[in-house]
Amino acid sequence: MLNPARKMRQPLRNIHLWTGLTLGLALSLFSLFGSILFFRSEIDRAAQPKWISKSVERPNSPLDAAALNVATRWPGSRLSRVTIASSADGTPLEMALRTATGDNLRVFANTRSGEVLGTFRLPWLELLTNLHHNLLLGPTGRGLAGIFGITLFVMSLSGLCLWLFRKPRISGIWQIQRGGSRSRLYFDLHKTAGLLSYSILLIVSLTGIAMVR
Secondary structure (H helix, E strand, O other): OOOHHHHHHHHHHHHHHHHHHHHHHHHHHHHHHHHHHHOHHHHHHHHOOOOOOOOOOOOOOHHHHHHHHHHHHOOOOEEEEEEOOOOOOOOOEEEEEEOOOOOEEEEEEOOOOOOEEEEOOOHHHHHHHHHHHHOOOHHHHHHHHHHHHHHHHHHHHHHHHHHHHOOOOHHHOOOOOOOOOHHHHHHHHHHHHHHHHHHHHHHHHHHHHHHOO
């Protein structure tokens, strides 16, 4: 009679192998996208034009003046968000609005006069954000991203189970045999790298699952 651990090893090996091959490239790309999006604010600020204000007006409420100027320029538009910089370095305030024709705009206005300075957007960065969070499929894509996170979790867990079923010695967790066969060296490298990255993969997968709620 086969040992239960040995009986479970092959199915787990297959799960680990095929999910790893299938999702390896996707995981690498999404990790790259996530790294880029971590600096999204910095990229956005660096790409913005040098806003120049021509108005000398100083209304009591620049925010109200900006809202009035936006309503005059885009009749029927609706403001959804206003962002005011915490620093006093002349950074314009940003307003997100939806026009009467259904377009989404990012409008920038002077913080002292309320003058509309212009609009700005980075289509490639917006596309990357939508791809990373929603797979370009809206709510359906967000659900698929959750499935991806679950699959990533299963892949990580199956690799850990495969290692535990071998009944490893705790003292040899980080040991890499250099004098043995090439296959043994590759296995030790894979094992060590897998154990090091398991905690990161676990966090990434669980937070990805939580984000789709």
